[in-house]
Amino acid sequence: xxxxxxxxxxxxxxxxxxxxxxxxxxxxxxxxxxxxxxxxxxxxxxxxxxxxxxxxxxxxxxxxxxxxxxxxxxxxxxxxxxxxxxxxxxxxxxxxxxxxxxxxxxxxxxxxxxxxxxxxxxxxxxxxxxxxxxxxxxxxxxxxxxxxxxxxxxxxxxxxxxxxxxxxxxxxxxxxxxxxxxxxxxxxxxxxxxxxxxxxxxxxxxxxxxxxxxxxxxxxxxxxxxxxxxxxxxxxxxxxxxxxxxxxxxxxxxxxxxxxxxxxxxxxxxxxxxxxxxxxxxxxxxxxxxxxxxxxxxxxxxxxxxxxxxxxxxxxxxxxxxxxxxxxxx
Amino acid sequence: xxxxxxxxxxxxxxxxxxxxxxxxxxxxxxxxxxxxxxxxxxxxxxxxxxxxxxxxxxxxxxxxxxxxxxxxxxxxxxxxxxxxxxxxxxxxxxxxxxxxxxxxxxxxxxxxxxxxxxxxxxxxxxxxxxxxxxxxxxxxxxxxxxxxxxxxxxxxxxxxxxxxxxxxxxxxxxxxxxxxxxxxxxxxxxxxxxxxxxxxxxxxxxxxxxxxxxxxxxxxxxxxxxxxxxxxxxxxxxxxxxxxxxxxxxxxxxxxxxxxxxxxxxxxxxxxxxxxxxxxxxxxxxxxxxxxxxxxxxxxxxxxxxxxxxxxxxxxxxxxxxxxxxxxxx
DNA sequence: ATGAAAGCGCTAACAG
DNA sequence: CTGTTAGCGCTTTCAT
Numbered sequence: 094x095x096x097x098x099x100x101x102x103x104x105x106x107x108x109x110x111x112x113x114x115x116x117x118x119x120x121x122x123x124x125x126x127x128x129x130x131x132x133x134x135x136x137x138x139x140x141x142x143x144x145x146x147x148x149x150x151x152x153x154x155x156x157x158x159x160x161x162x163x164x165x166x167x168x169x170x171x172x173x174x175x176x177x178x179x180x181x182x183x184x185x186x187x188x189x190x191x192x193x194x195x196x197x198x199x200x201x202x203x204x205x206x207x208x209x210x211x212x213x214x215x216x217x218x219x220x221x222x223x224x225x226x227x228x229x230x231x232x233x234x235x236x237x238x239x240x241x242x243x244x245x246x247x248x249x250x251x252x253x254x255x256x257x258x259x260x261x262x263x264x265x266x267x268x269x270x271x272x273x274x275x276x277x278x279x280x281x282x283x284x285x286x287x288x289x290x291x292x293x294x295x296x297x298x299x300x301x302x303x304x305x306x307x308x309x310x311x312x313x314x315x316x317x318x319x320x321x322x323x324x325x326x327x328x329x330x331x332x333x334x335x336x337x338x339x340x341x342x343x344x345x346x347x348x349x350x351x352x353x354x355x356x357x358x359x360x361x362x363x364x365x366x367x368x369x370x371x372x373x374x375x376x377x378x379x380x381x382x383x384x385x386x387x388x389x390x391x392x393x394x395x396x397x398x399x400x401x402x403x404x405x406x407x408x409x410x411x412x413x414x415x416x417x418x419x420x421x422x423x
Numbered sequence: 424x425x426x427x428x429x430x431x432x433x434x435x436x437x438x439x440x441x442x443x444x445x446x447x448x449x450x451x452x453x454x455x456x457x458x459x460x461x462x463x464x465x466x467x468x469x470x471x472x473x474x475x476x477x478x479x480x481x482x483x484x485x486x487x488x489x490x491x492x493x494x495x496x497x498x499x500x501x502x503x504x505x506x507x508x509x510x511x512x513x514x515x516x517x518x519x520x521x522x523x524x525x526x527x528x529x530x531x532x533x534x535x536x537x538x539x540x541x542x543x544x545x546x547x548x549x550x551x552x553x554x555x556x557x558x559x560x561x562x563x564x565x566x567x568x569x570x571x572x573x574x575x576x577x578x579x580x581x582x583x584x585x586x587x588x589x590x591x592x593x594x595x596x597x598x599x600x601x602x603x604x605x606x607x608x609x610x611x612x613x614x615x616x617x618x619x620x621x622x623x624x625x626x627x628x629x630x631x632x633x634x635x636x637x638x639x640x641x642x643x644x645x646x647x648x649x650x651x652x653x654x655x656x657x658x659x660x661x662x663x664x665x666x667x668x669x670x671x672x673x674x675x676x677x678x679x680x681x682x683x684x685x686x687x688x689x690x691x692x693x694x695x696x697x698x699x700x701x702x703x704x705x706x707x708x709x710x711x712x713x714x715x716x717x718x719x720x721x722x723x724x725x726x727x728x729x730x731x732x733x734x735x736x737x738x739x740x741x742x743x744x745x746x747x748x749x750x751x752x753x
Numbered sequence: 754a755t756g757a758a759a760g761c762g763c764t765a766a767c768a769g
Numbered sequence: 770c771t772g773t774t775a776g777c778g779c780t781t782t783c784a785t
Contacts, residue, residue: 094763104772109764119770139533140473141762144777149470151513159499162490169489172515181530183481184514185502200511203469312701341698348703368671368698371642373678424779434756439780449754471778474761 094137100129112137143205151181152394153201153209157189157279158309162338162366163383164212167234170387171210178395180207187212189278195220202227208394214239215280230403232390236281241408243397246390248415250281253379254288256417257333257361260377262296264423266331266359269293270302272318272343273335274310282310282335285363289333302326310335315342323350330358331423337362337369337378344372344422359423365416375420382413389413424467430459442467473535481511482724483531483539487519487609488639492668492696493713494542497564500717501540508725510537517542519608525550532557538724544569545610560733562720566611571738573727576720578745580611583709584618586747587663587691590707592626594753596661596689599623600632602648602673603665604640612640612665615693619663632656640665645672653680660688661753667692667699667708674702674752689753695746705750712743719743 098105103122111118111126118126129135143149152175156164172182183201187194195217201209202223208230216224224231224242232244254271261269271290276283286303293301304322306314315334319342322329334340340362347354354360354374362369365380389411397403428435433452441448441456448456459465473479482505486494502512513531517524525547531539532553538560546554554561554572562574584601591599601620606613616633623631634652636644645664649672652659664670670692677684684690684704692699695710719741727733 105762106764106773107771110771113764117770122771136529136533138474138535138762139530140470140479140535141777142764143470144468144474144779145762145764147764147777159502160492160495162492165490165495169516172489176515176527179530181534182514184512185506186499197506199466200469200509203466204511205468205470312698316701338697342701345698345701345703367668368642368675371646371672371675373675373703435778436757436780437755440755443780447754452755468778471761472780474763475778475780477761477780 094135097126097129097133097135100133101125148205148207149181150179151183151204151206152391153183153185153198153204153206155185155187155194155197155201155210156212157187159184159186163235163364163381166383167387170384171391174388174391174395180395189275191215191217191220195223198223202229205229207398208232210234210390210394212236213280214245230394230397232394234386234390236284237410237412241410243403244390244393244409244411246386246393246411246413248382248413249288250284251288251291253363253381253415254285254290254333255292256415257363257379257423258289258292258296260417260419261331261333261359261361261423262292262298264331264359266423267298268326268329268331269298270304270322270326270329270332271335272304272306272315272322272332272339274306274314274318274339275308276305276335279335285335286333302329306339310338312338312342312345315339316346317342319343319346319350319352323352332358332360334360334362337364337366337376340376340378340422341366341368341372344374344376348373354422361423365418369418370420372422374422377420377423378418380416380418382415385413424465426463427456427459427465430463431455478535478537479511480509481513481534481536482721483513483515483528483534483536485515485517485524485527485531485540486542487517489514489516493565493694493711496713497717500714501721504718504721504725510725519605521545521547521550525553528553532559535559537728538562540564540720540724542566543610544575560724560727562724564716564720566614567740567742571740573733574720574723574739574741576716576723576741576743578711578743579618580614581618581621583693583711583745584615584620584663585622586745587693587709587753588619588622588626590747590749591661591663591689591691591753592622592628594661594689597628598656598659599628599661599663600634600652600656600659601663601665602634602636602645602652602669604636604644604648604669605638606635606665609665615665616663632659636669640668642668642672642675645669646676647672649673649676649680649682653682662688662690664690664692667694667696667706670706670708670752671696671698671702674704674706678703684752691753695748699748700750702752704752707750707753708748710746710748712745715743
């Protein structure tokens with residue numbers, strides 16, 4: 094930076110100022126600095142800048158899984174926003190484990206990130222304490238409720254299950270079931286299942302069967318789930334899969350088993366993944382605001398920093414809702 | 424760190440040393456330092472450490488797309504390795520655009536990362552120059568060839584196409600086609616297509632039809648591709664889809680169109696995505712070493728740093744190969 | 754094995 | 770609007 098200053102015949106602090114707020118520098122020296130930067134091919138050292146400024150231009154994001162298409166979409170949206178605002182993305186996955194999340198938060202905090210973004214509301218006590226203690230805005234996404242830190246952006250997973258149940262009930266399905274995977278760890282999938290079950294119960298219909306699959310959701314486990322369901326309750330005429338990955342497996346397996354969808358069995362999923370409109374038959378599902386979550390979290394977090402209002406304002410709660418997409422499968 | 428030093432009755436540099444090489448500190452004071460760290464709940468400032476050490480414990484990774492399941496798997500594997508070695512993941516996507524990649528490299532370099540990992544071999548001249556100039560090990564993944572920086576880990580995409588073509592030819596298919604998406608940008612998909620076409624040509628069979636779809640691959644575009652193919656060349660009896668996403672769409676659309684797979688049309692894909700074994704019929708495809716690429720790149724890069732052999736050794740080229748997975752669709 | 758000292762490259766008051 | 774000054778919190782020789 095001193096070299097640039099020399100070249101432009103100004104002081105280093107003017108260069109620094111120019112880099113951070115170009116409009117704060119007189120139009121006479123600005124082009125000189127720009128030229129010097131160009132000529133020397135100067136790349137500022139962000140680490141030094143971050144140390145001096147006591148915060149980095151990086152935001153730390155922790156998702157349960159990097160493989161999961163839902164979170165990929167959110168992360169991708171965040172990365173786009175961050176990139177265009179000159180921020181970087183520090184990413185890790187917790188594997189749905191709050192203790193791993195805690196470890197990650199600890200190391201991320203050592204970076205003095207501009208913000209930290211967590212998925213869901215389930216954190217260890219230590220994790221909460223660290224985050225509270227650190228002077229960093231923290232956002233939770235994909236879930237709403239409980240005691241927020243500074244921001245929550247998501248929607249109600251219970252409502253998703255409820256909407257699906259109501260849809261099936263309204264179409265005259267009465268023997269319902271849910272097939273879920275990883276329900277003990279994936280609390281949001283569990284919430285969707287609960288929302289579904291509750292509506293069924295309230296409706297006075299016979300209690301819904303629950304097929305709970307171990308391990309992460311895959312189409313293969315979905316197929317397996319359908320076989321189990323047919324064994325246990327062959328009379329079931331409507332099934333809610335905790336996500337589209339499972340639902341795809343169910344659809345394919347139904348075909349193999351000669352079960353006609355939706356005539357014999359209505360199938361609904363969650364996620365509206367790219368294959369949902371193309372499946373046989375096209376899948377009725379719920380579209381979550383995956384990208385919108387990423388955009389909203391990032392924009393609001395960055396806005397918080399801009400307005401320097403962090404700490405003053407109460408937590409923001411943003412319910413982005415979701416959309417029932419009715420296709421042929423239910 | 425000074426507080427910890429005080430508490431432990433030692434100097435700050437001993438604390439620093441303890442943190443980096445615990446075994447280098449006498450067994451008398453080590454426990455005192457450990458206790459002090461515990462008592463004060465000390466978390467070292469990584470930014471300050473990085474500035475002094477002139478490099479961060481972060482690895483910058485650029486993939487073409489964060490949504491793409493292939494790269495998700497690789498990134499996930501890398502993150503796991505990095506995490507367990509105390510490194511962080513700085514991630515961004517280039518959107519298959521070398522110029523965007525260049526911009527990302529420039530800003531990542533400002534972080535003095537421990538290493539940078541790029542996808543593919545297609546980089547702008549400026550990008551190459553910056554990377555060469557920076558004293559950072561750089562790895563390229565998912566593709567092999569050309570002039571490497573320090574490491575390449577991948578496999579031959581041409582060979583993938585060739586293997587599929589040979590498989591179809593061996594099974595007596597003679598009117599072949601390829602359906603590809605985003606071929607102008609996704610150079611690896613293009614290479615797979617070329618590998619396929621070349622074998623068909625060499626075999627003396629009639630030249631294969633190419634259906635080139637605009638935009639990123641989706642099951643919907645795959646379905647569309649099949650319709651186009653039937654219009655243009657109804658006699659085609661074997662089609663290679665540039666990836667499983669497209670292939671899924673083709674399979675579903677075939678069902679709707681009443682085309683019997685594989686009897687009337689053999690279908691093969693690339694990727695062995697989770698739904699491949701469950702599709703109707705199960706999809707013949709090629710399994711790329713997605714996770715292995717992530718593991719290998721990360722481990723070797725970290726090993727390079729450990730042994731301090733960076734710069735001395737010639738570039739490492741690692742061909743991880745791939746696996747043809749024959750199922751029912753072809 | 755431990756400690757003293759000199760920065761790493763930049764930011765942010767502050768004065769002019 | 771520009772320049773001067775004093776660090777940010779740690780690492781790393783180099784003596785001891």
